[in-house]
Amino acid sequence: MHVMKTLVLWILPVILLCSFCSVAFWIFLSNNNVSPNPSSKIPQKVSDTQSCKGCKENVFMSKALGNYSNRWKKNEANFKRFRSLLSGKCHAVSKAVVTQNNTPLGSNIIYDGERRKPIQVTQALFNILAKEQPFGNATWESCAVVGNGGILTNSSCGKEIDSAQFVIRCNLPPLDNRYEKDVGNKTNLVTANPSILHEKYSSLMERRRPFVESLRPYGHALMLLPAFSYGHNTAVSLRAFYTLEDFGSNGPLPVFLNPEYLRSLSKFWRERGLNSVRPSTGIIMASLALEICANVHLYGFWPFSKHLNDSRRITNHYYDDRQSKKNVHSMPAEFEHLLKLHKQGVVRIHLGDCQPTHR
Ligand SMILES: *[C@@H]1O[C@H](CO)[C@@H](O)[C@H](O)[C@H]1NC(C)=O
Numbered sequence: 001m002h003v004m005k006t007l008v009l010w011i012l013p014v015i016l017l018c019s020f021c022s023v024a025f026w027i028f029l030s031n032n033n034v035s036p037n038p039s040s041k042i043p044q045k046v047s048d049t050q051s052c053k054g055c056k057e058n059v060f061m062s063k064a065l066g067n068y069s070n071r072w073k074k075n076e077a078n079f080k081r082f083r084s085l086l087s088g089k090c091h092a093v094s095k096a097v098v099t100q101n102n103t104p105l106g107s108n109i110i111y112d113g114e115r116r117k118p119i120q121v122t123q124a125l126f127n128i129l130a131k132e133q134p135f136g137n138a139t140w141e142s143c144a145v146v147g148n149g150g151i152l153t154n155s156s157c158g159k160e161i162d163s164a165q166f167v168i169r170c171n172l173p174p175l176d177n178r179y180e181k182d183v184g185n186k187t188n189l190v191t192a193n194p195s196i197l198h199e200k201y202s203s204l205m206e207r208r209r210p211f212v213e214s215l216r217p218y219g220h221a222l223m224l225l226p227a228f229s230y231g232h233n234t235a236v237s238l239r240a241f242y243t244l245e246d247f248g249s250n251g252p253l254p255v256f257l258n259p260e261y262l263r264s265l266s267k268f269w270r271e272r273g274l275n276s277v278r279p280s281t282g283i284i285m286a287s288l289a290l291e292i293c294a295n296v297h298l299y300g301f302w303p304f305s306k307h308l309n310d311s312r313r314i315t316n317h318y319y320d321d322r323q324s325k326k327n328v329h330s331m332p333a334e335f336e337h338l339l340k341l342h343k344q345g346v347v348r349i350h351l352g353d354c355q356p357t358h359r
């Protein structure tokens, strides 16, 4: 009897508190899980002062620049080797998006950030899954993956970016004429993270037409929604899907990012020494491009607050200076890996300004 009382009085509240904390923790993580831009500060040790952060950044930057070359040349053998390694493990072409083929009716979708609570594929859910994988069997000749880093400001890279056959952008970035010269406006694929749906579009719980209208710049791009990363991503992502459908939108084609693909991709990068909790949208899109494109160009990937060879300060994004919250990604570590691929002639990272006349 006494034991029961103790249980009820003490243990239950503790359990409740714990589960509350873990929910809060996941919400915290997932609010941060989706920052699309590679621009964030070097992860800080607890004792970092402002100035020491600066000096660490300088050291990292000069090391990074030592591995960067403007005169890049593709190394076909390295490219093929890396690509077959990646596609052997991750199968982006058939797995990157949740489809009726890879996700049968009645099966469970296991969230990549929250394994314990799978969601069952009901008839209603099944009906809205893509009928087939959206990348076809085609390999695009050239792809530009556009991170949203402030390094794009005044870069004049818009034309060069738009000249790629397939252009991938992250997290519904602004493309209006203030930015077009630097970032272009062509979009074949764009990611839309739940955080932006919550922040910019009131979680799609209020008027939805502004959302539909704001998507016009993306034309008929594929819109990649990470609906199954965390349980609370699902409802808002489905609302985005239904909004486009209900408005008869002649706009982007919404599809769901496959958590199984994200799991295999995390594992792939972890095995290469990238120890962040989850890969950022930027490196996910770069990896996807490596499987579906013959030539991969990265723009707007530069996770530092200073320009590369002058000390011009750059903003966190090309469209604002909002700092990413302390997050689960390690942008500089990811950048180091991408830089390694640059050095090996596998991907081309563009850091300098583009020549308006070039190409
Ligand atoms: C640059 O390359 C060297 C040798 O490959 C490597 O040890 C170093 O970590 C790289 N630095 C950065 C910042 O990428």
Ligand SMILES: *[C@@H]1O[C@H](CO)[C@@H](O)[C@H](O)[C@H]1NC(C)=O
Binding pocket: 132, 136, 137
């Ligand atoms: C891709 O190729 C496979 C086998 O070559 C074929 O079965 C499949 O229908 C093709 N898919 C598309 C979308 O073209």
Ligand SMILES: *[C@@H]1O[C@H](CO)[C@@H](O)[C@H](O)[C@H]1NC(C)=O
Binding pocket: 153, 154, 312, 313, 314, 315
């Ligand atoms: C970009 O160019 C404009 C106009 O020349 C200038 O005012 C602004 O300071 C520049 N921004 C950066 C980050 O270089």
Ligand SMILES: *[C@@H]1O[C@H](CO)[C@@H](O)[C@H](O)[C@H]1NC(C)=O
Binding pocket: 180, 185, 186, 216, 217, 218, 219
């Ligand atoms: C992109 O910009 C060009 C002109 O620079 C314009 O003709 C085109 O309509 C724009 N595309 C979109 C989707 O806004």
Ligand SMILES: *[C@@H]1O[C@H](CO)[C@@H](O)[C@H](O)[C@H]1NC(C)=O
Binding pocket: 070, 307, 309, 310, 352, 353
């Ligand atoms: C940085 O240096 C490279 C090579 O030295 C040069 O081509 C480029 O114009 C420079 N960029 C800036 C912004 O100074």
